[in-house]
Amino acid sequence: MSVAVYACNPAQTRGRRYPEQPAPTRSEFQRDRDRIVHCTAFRRLVYKTQVFLNHEGDLFRTRLTHSLEVAQIGRSIARPLGLNEDLVEAIALAHDLGHTPFGHAGQDALNECMAGHGGFEHNLQSLRVVDRLEERYPAHDGLNLTFETREGILKHCSRRNAQLLEQSEPGGVGRRFLDRTQPSLEAQLCNLADAVAYNAHDIDDGVRSGLISLGQLSEVPLFERHRRAAVAEHPDLMATGRARRLLYEAIRRMLSEQVYDVIAATRALIDQVQPSSADAARASIALVRFSPDMHVQSSQLKHFLHAWLYRHPQVMQTTGQAQQMVRELFGAYMAQPASMPPDYAQREDLHRAVADYIAGMTDRFAAREHERLTGRKLL
């Protein structure tokens, strides 16, 4: 695999917070990927909501399958661009580790509960998981990942939190939010691959759930163009009982077009800017991107999903109940810290301890705990 000068090179990593000997056969980014796959928070992703709550059906995406799809799309783009695939995979697999149960509903509720106590941001929480909350090593908390993987995991961060990070780690992963510079190209790529992945799989899950229809999707040009092309090539896809194959074929074509679009648009920008190193790429404008035309089409799809899926009354109803559950759980643990395990109950900052404890829960564990502590069953 030839890696470009502008890619992150594991032999020139900015390193780990606790220095370690190199591994005999694996690169530093491979080690990061392996640590992520083996950590507890990674296994919990399988029982965490993406859009549909975990109990609503076995075939919907969860945070785990979403993360695997982001890694697949990311690697497909990384290789032809000469970016470091192992780093892309590590970032993709870790990018959602900090998500609360019940998806964005859970995170919004937790953020409200933490108002006045530092708030709650899932990207920052993903970093907390790999830096502090995983307990697997004798001499330090966290997974001790490289700077480059941590940089990619922290894809957004408020200015206030960036300042706090900068105090504890000068020149570290918070710095770019103060300087307003870009992260590595591998990190930029994971950001885009995330959107490409959920735009595609949420169409699939949305249709599977019956909340959106193929007919409605005809107003989304990016989808409709590929649906028509698929039918033109395979007219039998219009026959009864073949709707699912038609959906998959349209999504497949749509995904491929976006992947090739990112590769071409990014390659053209890189040729223009000619970054001579990973740091030169960080100092440049954002280089990993869609062509202007695809950017518009991708935004149209995103807006469609917001309007018709994420804000569908049925989704909103479960969202409301999930938020209530998180708020009530938060209140219950604040009132009786001893109902949490001792290592959370005994922490000095009780608010943050409760937030960390709830954020780590799977959907079903949160629901069980809520029932145990309140005697009521929601959802």
Ligand code: MG
């Ligand atoms: Mg994601």
